Amino acid sequence: MTYQWDFSPILARWPMLLDGLFNTVKIAAVAIVLGVLVGLVLALLRLSPRRFLRLPASVFVEFYRNTPPIVHFFWFFYALPVVLNISLDPLVAAVLALSTQSGAFYAEVFRGGIRSIERGQWEGARALGMSHAQLMRRIVLPQAATRMFAPFVERSFELIKTTALASTLAYGELLYRAMMVNSETFRPLEVYTAVALLYLVLLVSCSALARVAEARLTAYR
Amino acid sequence: MPEPILQVSGLHKWFGALHVLQGIDFSVAAGERVAIIGGSGSGKSTFLRCLNFMEMPTSGRIALDGTPLGRVSAGKPDTVRYPEGELCRVRERVGMVFQQFNLFPHMTVLENAMEGLVTVKRMKKAEARERALRELDKVGLGGKTDVYSGRLSGGQQQRVAIARALAMEPEILLFDEPTSSLDPELVGEVLRVIRQLAEEGRTMLLVTHELGFAYHFATKVIFLADGVFHEVGTPDEVLKHPRQERTRAFLERFTEFSF
Numbered sequence A: 001m002t003y004q005w006d007f008s009p010i011l012a013r014w015p016m017l018l019d020g021l022f023n024t025v026k027i028a029a030v031a032i033v034l035g036v037l038v039g040l041v042l043a044l045l046r047l048s049p050r051r052f053l054r055l056p057a058s059v060f061v062e063f064y065r066n067t068p069p070i071v072h073f074f075w076f077f078y079a080l081p082v083v084l085n086i087s088l089d090p091l092v093a094a095v096l097a098l099s100t101q102s103g104a105f106y107a108e109v110f111r112g113g114i115r116s117i118e119r120g121q122w123e124g125a126r127a128l129g130m131s132h133a134q135l136m137r138r139i140v141l142p143q144a145a146t147r148m149f150a151p152f153v154e155r156s157f158e159l160i161k162t163t164a165l166a167s168t169l170a171y172g173e174l175l176y177r178a179m180m181v182n183s184e185t186f187r188p189l190e191v192y193t194a195v196a197l198l199y200l201v202l203l204v205s206c207s208a209l210a211r212v213a214e215a216r217l218t219a220y221r
Numbered sequence B: 001m002p003e004p005i006l007q008v009s010g011l012h013k014w015f016g017a018l019h020v021l022q023g024i025d026f027s028v029a030a031g032e033r034v035a036i037i038g039g040s041g042s043g044k045s046t047f048l049r050c051l052n053f054m055e056m057p058t059s060g061r062i063a064l065d066g067t068p069l070g071r072v073s074a075g076k077p078d079t080v081r082y083p084e085g086e087l088c089r090v091r092e093r094v095g096m097v098f099q100q101f102n103l104f105p106h107m108t109v110l111e112n113a114m115e116g117l118v119t120v121k122r123m124k125k126a127e128a129r130e131r132a133l134r135e136l137d138k139v140g141l142g143g144k145t146d147v148y149s150g151r152l153s154g155g156q157q158q159r160v161a162i163a164r165a166l167a168m169e170p171e172i173l174l175f176d177e178p179t180s181s182l183d184p185e186l187v188g189e190v191l192r193v194i195r196q197l198a199e200e201g202r203t204m205l206l207v208t209h210e211l212g213f214a215y216h217f218a219t220k221v222i223f224l225a226d227g228v229f230h231e232v233g234t235p236d237e238v239l240k241h242p243r244q245e246r247t248r249a250f251l252e253r254f255t256e257f258s259f
């Protein structure tokens, strides 16, 4: 038996998939920005000489490292509203889950990058009279950024792929839209092939952009 | 005798169980040039680095212009706390040049020399640029301003590091073996710059193994051994006519190969 490929029902619902792709990009972009902020704060806390600052940040990071991502989605969507006696829409719950978990992973990327900067750089900056904040901003972070870049991109790709879990909260990102298209067309092979291609195009474009950015960032070497 | 700018009393430094500095009293007056010599691992760097708080003294006090630095809390007279702001101000006034240069590789030569002015002194870019260019000219690198520092030779990098420190107009300059990591043919260009600074009458402390240079450079030579100043005097006294057996033994190792 040979399967008769037929993409026409999917092409007819193309705007739906495109809208899903747009939502995937949107949720990923917001989660990356928030995740970077969360990650920076966590990294700086974990590098602090004070134990009472380090400890909570370590607990946070370990929690996310040792629990499955989908549990975070469910927790923010079903559990947090009970605790706070509010209701969260799927987008907000998904963004919270994504940005906290990616924050935990970004924190490790940032911490590794910061710690890789040689002692001489810190001392050169301190010897000029720079405060800790100044030397971080002017000397350490700009250099760490170039070293963090590759693992940062890696993590961001993980995050983009993890956005598919938002479909479990019925948020209309690409995978959820695909499930809808599938239930209307009963063409899983074509639908999920199309979706895989869309993710592929998205991520390949992102890595092309990343390479351009990396070349800029490391121009001084 | 002019008033000392920097005064050290009862300085001790421990690294764990290692007692590196064992009670040092010392002062520098404006215009003095001090050369510090001693065996490897004798604590020369540690001493110098305590003066701008790259290392924290375990005990003892350091005073700038007669004012002791750091705060002593009421209950504990032995522990001195150093607020960050105070350390930053001290380091603006006490510049340092490192053995490994420690230039900022993500910045050009000019940006390196401007960095302290713009970030620490909050000077306007144009003004900082002018001052940085002046110092770069002085060390002979006015033509390399837009090059990233990693592309320079060791000697050039060290001269940029000197210009970067000079731009801050420090009252005291600390040099920790500024030529020890340079290829022999590059030592001269750095020593020439330091000699020029000496001629300007700057106050400087120099840790060095270049005894010939130390002899002409210094107004005072210190031989550091066993965590204390074993012998202190004029270059002539310490380098030519040492009184301590230990100093003599140290100097002999340097002349073994002179012919």
Ligand SMILES: Nc1ncnc2c1ncn2[C@@H]1O[C@H](COP(=O)(O)OP(=O)(O)O)[C@@H](O)[C@H]1O
Residues within 6 Å of the ligand: B015, B018, B020, B038, B039, B040, B041, B042, B043, B044, B045, B046, B047
């Ligand atoms: N950060 C440090 N931690 C532990 N030991 C150190 C540290 N810095 C220096 N030391 C030790 O202190 C001693 C003096 O070191 P240093 O001041 O660098 O000597 P010098 O500059 O005279 O060669 C050495 O034994 C060295 O190993």
Ligand SMILES: [Mg+2]
Residues within 6 Å of the ligand: B044, B045, B046, B177
């Ligand atoms: Mg040393």
